Amino acid sequence: MNHSGMKKRWISLYVENQVGVLSKISGLFSGKSYNMDSLTVGTTEDPTVSRMTIATVSDDETFEQIKKQLNRLVEVIKVIDFTDVFVRMKEIMYVKVRRCSASDKTELFQIAETFKAKVIDYGRDSLLLEFVQTATKNDAVVKLMKEEFKSIEVVRGGSVGIESISFMER
Numbered sequence: 001m002n003h004s005g006m007k008k009r010w011i012s013l014y015v016e017n018q019v020g021v022l023s024k025i026s027g028l029f030s031g032k033s034y035n036m037d038s039l040t041v042g043t044t045e046d047p048t049v050s051r052m053t054i055a056t057v058s059d060d061e062t063f064e065q066i067k068k069q070l071n072r073l074v075e076v077i078k079v080i081d082f083t084d085v086f087v088r089m090k091e092i093m094y095v096k097v098r099r100c101s102a103s104d105k106t107e108l109f110q111i112a113e114t115f116k117a118k119v120i121d122y123g124r125d126s127l128l129l130e131f132v133q134t135a136t137k138n139d140a141v142v143k144l145m146k147e148e149f150k151s152i153e154v155v156r157g158g159s160v161g162i163e164s165i166s167f168m169e170r
Contacts, residue, residue, distance in 0.1 A: 005059040008037070010082035010089070011067065012161060013052040016075040017043055025052065025076075028069055034058065038091070038135065038158035049077065053089075053160050055135070082161055089161035093131040093138045098151040100125050107148065115141055135159050 015021050022041060029036050038055040058066065063083075070079050082089075097108060108127050112119050115137065121128035131138055138156060145152050 006057055007059075007083075009056050009058055009063050010087070010159075010161065011052075011054045011056070011070070012080040012082050013054070013070060014044070014077040014080075015041075015050050015052060016077065017048050017050040018075065021050070021075045022052075024073060025054075025070070028073070029054075029056070029066075032066075032069070034062070034066060038156075040158040040160050042160070051160075053082075053158070055159060080163075082163075086164040086166075087161045088164055089134060089159050090132050091135045091138055091159040092157040093133070093141070094120075094155045095129045095131065095141070095145060096126060096153040097129070097145070097149050098126045098153070100127055100149070104149060111141070111144070117141075 013025070015025070026036065026039065034056055036054055036056055039052065041050050041052045043049070044051050056063075056066070063081075067079050067081060070076050097104065100108065105127060108129065109119065111117070112129055115131060115133065117129045117131045119127055120130045131141060133141070135156075142154055
């Protein structure tokens with residue numbers, strides 16, 4: 001793979017909602033040694049159709065190949081390249097912080113306020129926060145929290161996206 005021109009790419013796929021489609025698509029990636037940074041899938045307004053959002057890092061040539069191969073799959077209805085499109089894109093992330101002192105908790109409430117997170121569970125010495133942000137903002141939160149707190153557990157759901165109606169940023 002050509003490492004010049006490597007950049008983050010986003011693909012949205014409409015696929016038939018049936019058994020084996022997810023493994024076929026992830027198999028296409030792993031079979032070609034393409035890495036998926038994130039993959040989310042869920043049904044749409046049509047229960048027979050699912051929409052997948054895939055993040056990967058590649059060069060232009062490789063990315064074009066990926067899109068062609070996805071388009072060839074019978075179960076793929078439509079491939080949309082989100083890379084240079086105005087898209088609304090968010091990722092859900094949970095961060096559990098254990099072994100908190102009183103001052104840690106105060107700081108966590110400030111972090112929650114700053115990053116528009118919700119404190120969704122609370123224990124004597126632990127806190128659970130929920131973030132719904134862009135993957136980039138969530139990356140920044142994880143970096144900050146790893147530096148600030150002794151014991152954190154992070155679970156991320158992967159990004160979902162939809163084309164913007166107005167031309168606003170991601």
